[in-house]
Amino acid sequence: MIHPVPSTAPAAPGGSPSPGGSAGRLAALGCLMLAIILVVGLGGYFGIGALMSRGDPRDGEETSEAPTSPVQTFGKDEAQPFGTPLLFTPRDFTGEVVVTLDAMDWQAGGEIAEANTYNDPAPAGSRYIMVTATLENHADVDFGIAGGISVQYVEEDGTVHDYEAVVVPVYEDTDDVPAGGSLQWQWAYLVPEDAAEGGHFVLSNFAPELEDGQWVEAA
Known part of the structure; x- marks a missing residue:
């Protein structure tokens, strides 16, 4: 006796998602986490670079001004x-x-x-x-x-x-x-x-x- 071929794949036992669907969601979640890590990493990199370019704000306080040249004025x-x-x-x-x-x-x-x-x-x-x-x-x-x-x-x-x-x-x-x-x-x-x-x-x-x-x- 020949049985008809079902038009859709049978669901996993107990009604749980199919292995293919779970793998897809895990891959999407991994991509999202990777994107977050890249954004955070790039932000930290450029933030540190900006601080380094500005220098330590205390540098200006510790640097004494150069002596002024002697002047000769009257009155x-x-x-x-x-x-x-x-x-x-x-x-x-x-x-x-x-x-x-x-x-x-x-x-x-x-x-x-x-x-x-x-x-x-x-x-x-x-x-x-x-x-x-x-x-x-x-x-x-x-x-x-x-x-x-x-x-x-x-x-x-x-x-x-x-x-x-x-x-x-x-x-x-x-x-x-x-x-x-x-x-x-x-x-x-x-x-x-x-x-x-x-x-x-x-x-x-x-x-x-x-x-x-x-x-x-x-x-």
């Missing part, structure tokens, strides 16, 4: 920021000196008292301020600070102060800046106790007119 209208190297040409001196104001102390009474017990304390109603500078001698002969440069302090209200004859913390046995060398120096001033922080320092060749000097903002 209050051309006052330079504190810390600017000033090209100073002393009178009766064959050469140039670069002066840089390095540090400012608005309450220097304690340091001056410790520097020397013979220093007079600030009078009542006054206080000491002190500025520190580095002088670089670019000449081939020594440069004497005492007779070669005047540094006055000018308050915001225009009051002018000459430096005081006191022993300062940074003390040198000589005020000569050696030829081709440098020397750190300090000047102290007496100002009113309630004087505002600010004003200017004026470097000059003992000129009678302040406007003829080189002005630096007091920081």
